[in-house]
Amino acid sequence: MKTIRLGLIGFGTVGAGMVKILSQTNFLIERRLGAAVKLVKIADLDIKSDRGVPVARNVLTTQADELLDHPEIDIVVELIGGLEPARSFILKALANGKHVVTANKALLAKHGDEIFSAVEDKKLCLGYEASVGGAIPIIRSLRESFAATRFKSIGGIVNGTANYILSQMSDSGRDFDTALKEAQDKGFAEADPTFDIEGTDSAHKVAILTRLAYGTGVNFDDIYTEGISGITSEDIQYAGDFGYRIKLLAISKMDGEAIDVRVHPAMIPADKPLANVGGVLNAVWVGDEWMEENILVGHGAGALPTGCAVLGDVVEIGRNILSGACGRVPPLAFQRSAIKDIAIKNISDIECEYFLRLRVADQPGVLSIISGILGEHSISIKSVIQKDRDLDGNGVPLVLMTHKAQEKNIQEALLKINRQEVVCRETHLIRVENGS
Amino acid sequence: MKTIRLGLIGFGTVGAGMVKILSQTNFLIERRLGAAVKLVKIADLDIKSDRGVPVARNVLTTQADELLDHPEIDIVVELIGGLEPARSFILKALANGKHVVTANKALLAKHGDEIFSAVEDKKLCLGYEASVGGAIPIIRSLRESFAATRFKSIGGIVNGTANYILSQMSDSGRDFDTALKEAQDKGFAEADPTFDIEGTDSAHKVAILTRLAYGTGVNFDDIYTEGISGITSEDIQYAGDFGYRIKLLAISKMDGEAIDVRVHPAMIPADKPLANVGGVLNAVWVGDEWMEENILVGHGAGALPTGCAVLGDVVEIGRNILSGACGRVPPLAFQRSAIKDIAIKNISDIECEYFLRLRVADQPGVLSIISGILGEHSISIKSVIQKDRDLDGNGVPLVLMTHKAQEKNIQEALLKINRQEVVCRETHLIRVENGS
Numbered sequence: 001m002k003t004i005r006l007g008l009i010g011f012g013t014v015g016a017g018m019v020k021i022l023s024q025t026n027f028l029i030e031r032r033l034g035a036a037v038k039l040v041k042i043a044d045l046d047i048k049s050d051r052g053v054p055v056a057r058n059v060l061t062t063q064a065d066e067l068l069d070h071p072e073i074d075i076v077v078e079l080i081g082g083l084e085p086a087r088s089f090i091l092k093a094l095a096n097g098k099h100v101v102t103a104n105k106a107l108l109a110k111h112g113d114e115i116f117s118a119v120e121d122k123k124l125c126l127g128y129e130a131s132v133g134g135a136i137p138i139i140r141s142l143r144e145s146f147a148a149t150r151f152k153s154i155g156g157i158v159n160g161t162a163n164y165i166l167s168q169m170s171d172s173g174r175d176f177d178t179a180l181k182e183a184q185d186k187g188f189a190e191a192d193p194t195f196d197i198e199g200t201d202s203a204h205k206v207a208i209l210t211r212l213a214y215g216t217g218v219n220f221d222d223i224y225t226e227g228i229s230g231i232t233s234e235d236i237q238y239a240g241d242f243g244y245r246i247k248l249l250a251i252s253k254m255d256g257e258a259i260d261v262r263v264h265p266a267m268i269p270a271d272k273p274l275a276n277v278g279g280v281l282n283a284v285w286v287g288d289e290w291m292e293e294n295i296l297v298g299h300g301a302g303a304l305p306t307g308c309a310v311l312g313d314v315v316e317i318g319r320n321i322l323s324g325a326c327g328r329v330p331p332l333a334f335q336r337s338a339i340k341d342i343a344i345k346n347i348s349d350i351e352c353e354y355f356l357r358l359r360v361a362d363q364p365g366v367l368s369i370i371s372g373i374l375g376e377h378s379i380s381i382k383s384v385i386q387k388d389r390d391l392d393g394n395g396v397p398l399v400l401m402t403h404k405a406q407e408k409n410i411q412e413a414l415l416k417i418n419r420q421e422v423v424c425r426e427t428h429l430i431r432v433e434n435g436s
Numbered sequence: 437m438k439t440i441r442l443g444l445i446g447f448g449t450v451g452a453g454m455v456k457i458l459s460q461t462n463f464l465i466e467r468r469l470g471a472a473v474k475l476v477k478i479a480d481l482d483i484k485s486d487r488g489v490p491v492a493r494n495v496l497t498t499q500a501d502e503l504l505d506h507p508e509i510d511i512v513v514e515l516i517g518g519l520e521p522a523r524s525f526i527l528k529a530l531a532n533g534k535h536v537v538t539a540n541k542a543l544l545a546k547h548g549d550e551i552f553s554a555v556e557d558k559k560l561c562l563g564y565e566a567s568v569g570g571a572i573p574i575i576r577s578l579r580e581s582f583a584a585t586r587f588k589s590i591g592g593i594v595n596g597t598a599n600y601i602l603s604q605m606s607d608s609g610r611d612f613d614t615a616l617k618e619a620q621d622k623g624f625a626e627a628d629p630t631f632d633i634e635g636t637d638s639a640h641k642v643a644i645l646t647r648l649a650y651g652t653g654v655n656f657d658d659i660y661t662e663g664i665s666g667i668t669s670e671d672i673q674y675a676g677d678f679g680y681r682i683k684l685l686a687i688s689k690m691d692g693e694a695i696d697v698r699v700h701p702a703m704i705p706a707d708k709p710l711a712n713v714g715g716v717l718n719a720v721w722v723g724d725e726w727m728e729e730n731i732l733v734g735h736g737a738g739a740l741p742t743g744c745a746v747l748g749d750v751v752e753i754g755r756n757i758l759s760g761a762c763g764r765v766p767p768l769a770f771q772r773s774a775i776k777d778i779a780i781k782n783i784s785d786i787e788c789e790y791f792l793r794l795r796v797a798d799q800p801g802v803l804s805i806i807s808g809i810l811g812e813h814s815i816s817i818k819s820v821i822q823k824d825r826d827l828d829g830n831g832v833p834l835v836l837m838t839h840k841a842q843e844k845n846i847q848e849a850l851l852k853i854n855r856q857e858v859v860c861r862e863t864h865l866i867r868v869e870n871g872s
Contacts (some may be wrong), residue, residue, distance in 0.1 A: 137581035291744040299730075312582070335467060
């Protein structure tokens with residue numbers, strides 16, 4: 001029986017998950033692939049700690065080069081994450097004629113062009129299913145299943161940490177800090193959760209989805225990114241009052257000649273499927289004019305779901321190797337010559353409905369001042385809630401939902417509103433989305 | 437630029453949908469595939485009716501052979517459905533060295549082995565993404581993305597007609613006949629809806645999913661199949677009272693040495709994702725021990741979603757042709773020599789919870805008789821509802837939910853219960869499932 005030989009760089013949580021799965025499903029992979037998959041080398045700085053998975057001593061090395069230069073290794077699996085040295089390792093693997101599987105969304109979002117070019121130059125394969133949505137088969141679906149599709153929009157809930165925190169705030173009334181602490185205690189959030197809660201991780205993922213869906217380059221810094229650390233229990237509660245839930249959304253909508261790509265917390269109608277994707281689950285929607293809508297839901301992170309996605313890529317590349325079809329699908333699913341740069345819309349040019357939470361003086365005429373300013377900026381109000389009376393002299397919450405308006409008008413109106421004497425605090429804005 | 441040449445057999449709804457999409461996305465397919473896709477011939481008995489899509493006169497023929505023997509056609513797309521002449525057309529296409537794309541679930545469920553063998557013998561490609569779940573990318577996910585997965589269960593809501601009818605009964609309180617009529621008026625149900633409402637179509641689909649997930653042959657007649665025509669408004673209402681929704685489920689669970697494959701209406705807890713997949717939507721869950729759960733939701737039927745899935749297969753095969761990798765993935769994702777027949781469990785050997793709706797005499801002691809018989813058969817009751825009094829002499833409804841029990845015990849108990857004098861009508865049983 002033929003053998004596909006793997007080298008793994010990064011023996012952390014996901015690496016160990018992949019090794020565990022491989023040790024138990026190798027026989028199944030053989031039945032499907034018609035070849036054995038053998039893990040020849042694992043490189044990690046720490047080769048002493050017990051990962052709870054069976055690994056022969058001579059498989060471990062602290063030297064990535066031992067693996068990158070190994071003459072027998074067909075596929076290098078990169079699971080260390082981050083930009084460097086991951087980027088250099090992958091480029092060296094490709095230069096040495098090895099196929100690559102990676103879960104590294106940050107690297108692909110920022111240095112994708114360099115890596116995709118190297119893959120195409122060498123007619124090699126790059127698997128990155130695990131970079132977005134864990135075991136959710138969104139990358140392969142975009143590359144293959146939807147190859148005849150003219151996408152109108154793609155996006156979803158692509159960060160499990162943020163979704164867990166928002167779900168806990170929503171289901172149990174916890175405040176942000178408590179929910180974050182709990183997520184950290186349960187291992188759903190890292191010690192430094194910045195990338196997850198500030199939306200950076202979601203932005204990495206939506207950059208990858210945008211490239212694949214529309215066949216365009218993406219300048220990562222053009223993606224408007226806003227996290228969930230400003231979301232309060234009050235926001236969650238008002239969202240509920242208005243019939244919405246708050247989710248951290250990654251959005252990529254084709255809008256004529258530009259793409260509307262952004263990451264921010266959004267209010268989604270409570271009866272929409274995405275509003276009901278809770279806990280650490282992820283969900284990706286894919287919208288086009290013909291198949292209407294597809295939503296894929298699953299575990300977007302974790303050692304075993306991610307390990308499954310990595311091994312799915314290993315089998316795909318193994319099949320390409322065995323049938324002499326490396327480079328069968330270009331890394332971005334589009335022919336290199338057919339990739340066209342499409343501009344990303346500036347956030348100030350988008351249009352949506354808005355939720356505004358103000359803290360205002362408890363006196364007559366306040367609503368008239370606020371609605372007057374909104375009106376001057378062509379913004380109409382859809383509904384208003386003003387619940388409490390001012391008991392502590394800190395003003396009262398005034399909560400508004402607007403009809404569809406231009407972001408630039410909203411921002412200008414808010415500047416003016418926040419300067420009013422009757423407005424006690426900076427106004428909080430949350431965009432409203434349909435979740436598809 | 438290279439050209440991939442298609443022949444289409446069957447210019448009905450889905451065929452016309454595919455032609456429409458192709459006419460509008462050909463440029464996009466070229467950008468992805470790096471080759472043009474050209475529809476060379478369309479065979480249909482009716483070549484006169486206007487399908488509202490642009491087709492050159494000389495493309496149409498009433499003779500399928502003109503297409504099957506056409507020397508330039510690379511891929512034959514079969515969209516006539518049914519067993520014959522679809523089977524003969526596909527076998528002839530394969531014999532003539534043409535790749536095949538089909539949406540024909542009935543044919544694959546019943547004559548899959550013959551067709552899969554012919555595909556492998558000739559090292560050709562067979563695309564059948566459109567046979568299950570329309571545009572939901574479940575077939576490709578099973579063949580590729582989840583290639584390292586040891587499945588524990590797969591199934592879902594795979595018939596949009598039945599789901600529409602049950603959703604209407606549930607949301608608007610309609611009875612079965614009214615909901616069916618409405619589905620027919622809206623084009624969601626055929627004039628003869630038997631296959632959809634009696635579960636046959638779902639059984640075809642679960643047969644295909646079972647083969648793919650576990651790498652086994654499936655004797656279609658071994659699949660227990662029960663439709664929704666026996667579901668009444670009362671059932672829907674009681675389901676709601678107990679916190680459930682009724683869905684027509686296709687189930688395939690690996691249970692030790694046998695597979696539990698069945699199609700029947702099932703009560704699903706209302707807060708489970710599958711319970712909330714309404715209207716004509718389909719949803720397929722895929723469960724394993726590592727990635728926990730994936731659910732794919734989308735439009736499972738209709739000209740355009742199905743047309744998208746067909747064209748996705750066309751592009752996949754086009755890529756195989758262009759890279760010389762036909763036969764890259766075996767039709768069932770498993771190597772032919774690795775397919776092992778696994779037995780299908782007899783329905784009497786399954787275990788689940790049950791909902792029982794009885795019509796009994798309105799007199800004391802009835803519950804004691806019923807629960808006594810259930811107890812004799814090792815069935816414990818979880819909850820009981822007995823709402824009304826007997827006003828018309830036809831007895832009163834008595835509704836029970838059981839704890840987990842053996843189907844064979846339930847069936848024996850029901851035989852005995854139905855013979856009791858206090859039982860006015862045959863008892864109605866609905867199985868309870870978690871929806872994953």
